[in-house]
Amino acid sequence: MHKHASCTNSNESRGHSFMSALNTSASFVMTIAWFVVALFCPGPLRAQLGTTPNIKHIVVGRCYNYITLVNPSLRHDCEDIWRHFEKAVFRQSFCNVTVEDYHKMFFAMPQTWPCDRSLFWSKTRTLMHSYAAVAPEFWTLEDTLVGYMFNDLIWCGQEEDSGFDFSSCPEWSACSDHPVYSLWRQASQNFAEMACGNITVLLNGSIANAFNKKSMFGSVELDSLSPQRVDHVNIKVVANLEGPFIESCTEGSIVDLIQILQSRGFRWTCTDNDQILMILQCIKNPEQSSCQTCVNSLIHRKSPTFN
Ligand SMILES: *[C@@H]1O[C@H](CO)[C@@H](O)[C@H](O)[C@H]1NC(C)=O
Ligand SMILES: *[C@@H]1O[C@H](CO)[C@@H](O)[C@H](O)[C@H]1NC(C)=O
Ligand SMILES: *[C@@H]1O[C@H](CO)[C@@H](O)[C@H](O)[C@H]1NC(C)=O
Numbered sequence: 354m355h356k357h358a359s360c361t362n363s364n365e366s367r368g369h370s371f372m373s374a375l376n377t378s379a380s381f382v383m384t385i386a387w388f389v390v391a392l393f394c395p396g397p398l399r400a401q402l403g404t405t406p407n408i409k410h411i412v413v414g415r416c417y418n419y420i421t422l423v424n425p426s427l428r429h430d431c432e433d434i435w436r437h438f439e440k441a442v443f444r445q446s447f448c449n450v451t452v453e454d455y456h457k458m459f460f461a462m463p464q465t466w467p468c469d470r471s472l473f474w475s476k477t478r479t480l481m482h483s484y485a486a487v488a489p490e491f492w493t494l495e496d497t498l499v500g501y502m503f504n505d506l507i508w509c510g511q512e513e514d515s516g517f518d519f520s521s522c523p524e525w526s527a528c529s530d531h532p533v534y535s536l537w538r539q540a541s542q543n544f545a546e547m548a549c550g551n552i553t554v555l556l557n558g559s560i561a562n563a564f565n566k567k568s569m570f571g572s573v574e575l576d577s578l579s580p581q582r583v584d585h586v587n588i589k590v591v592a593n594l595e596g597p598f599i600e601s602c603t604e605g606s607i608v609d610l611i612q613i614l615q616s617r618g619f620r621w622t623c624t625d626n627d628q629i630l631m632i633l634q635c636i637k638n639p640e641q642s643s644c645q646t647c648v649n650s651l652i653h654r655k656s657p658t659f660n
Contacts, residue, residue: 403509411506416502434461446510449528455535466496473555473574475555480630497543509532545577554588556590559596561600564606585619602623
C-alpha cells in the first residue's frame with residue numbers, strides 16, 4: 354500500500370504536469386459511469402426504469418443547445434440526427450440494437466476535437482465532475498455532441514410496437530445488444546479513436562481492479578487509442594483521502610495497464626495523488642487529516658497577497 358502524499362510533499366515529479374492537470378482532462382464518463390454501475394452492479398433482474406420521459410424534447414433540445422451555444426461552429430441537423438436515432442432504436446428488436454444500427458446517426462453528426470485534452474476515466478465519476486468544473490477546457494465524452502445529447506438518458510424500443518417503451522427497459526445483461534450500451538460503445542470508440550497528443554486517464558486507487566478490462570475504458574477505449582496519434586498517456590491514480598489505498602502506479606491492475614501501453618508502443622506517465630485532484634477532494638472534505646497540511650500551506654502561501 355502506498356502512502357498518501359500530503360499537499361506540501363507531493364510525489365508529483367514532473368513540474369508542469371501539475372499545471373497541465375488543470376489544462377487537460379476530466380469527465381468523460383458521467384454517462385459511462387451510470388452504465389459501468391449498471392454493468393457491474395450484480396442486480397439480479399431488478400426492474401429497470403423505462404425510457405426517460407420526454408426523451409425527444411430532451412435530446413433534440415440538447416442538440417440545439419449544443420450547436421447554438423456550446424459549439425456554434427457545428428452545422429448539424431438536429432432533427433435529422435433524431436430521425437436516425439429513432440430508426441436505429443425502433444427498427445430492431447428492442448433488445449438487439451447493434452453499434453451498426455447507430456452508424457447512420459453517427460454519420461450525421463461528425464465532430465473533431467483538439468489534441469491534448471481528452472480525458473478518460475473509470476470509477477472516478479464524482480471527482481471527475483469537480484475536475485471538469487475547475488478545468489473546463491478538457492474534453493470528456495460528455496463534451497462531445499453525442500455525449501452531451503444522451504448523457505444520463507435511458508431508452509429502449511418495444512417488441513412489437515414501433516416506439517419507445519416508457520414503462521421498463523431491459524437489463525444490460527438481458528440483451529445481446531442493449532440499445533443504450535451500443536450507442537455508448539460506439540461513442541466511446543469514436544472518442545478514443547480521435548484522441549491525440551497527450552491524454553489523461555483517471556483511475557480510482559481505492560478499489561481493486563482500478564483498471565478493469567471489462568470497463569468501457571478497458572474494453573473499448575484502450576483498444577481504440579492509436580500510438581501514432583497519442584504522444585503520452587498520462588495516468589492519474591487517485592485514492593479517497595481516507596483510503597483505502599489499494600492500487601497505485603506500482604500496485605495492482607494499473608501495472609497491467611502500463612504493460613499493455615508499453616507493449617503497444619505508447620509513451621506513458623503515471624502519477625499517484627495529483628495535487629489538484631487532492632485539493633478538490635479536500636474542498637469537499639476539509640476535516641480530513643490529510644487536508645490539514647494542505648489547508649495550512651495554502652493559507653501560508655496566500656497570505657502575502659492579501660496584505
Ligand atoms: C438481432 O439482430 C441480428 C442482426 O440484425 C439478427 O440476425 C438477429 O436475428 C436478431 N436477433 C433477435 C433476437 O432479434
Ligand atoms: C472510488 O470508488 C469508490 C467505490 O466505487 C467510490 O466510493 C469512491 O468515491 C471512488 N473514489 C474516487 C477518488 O473517485
Ligand atoms: C505531454 O506529456 C509529457 C509527459 O507528461 C510532457 O513531457 C509533455 O510536455 C506533454 N506535452 C504537452 C503538449 O502537454
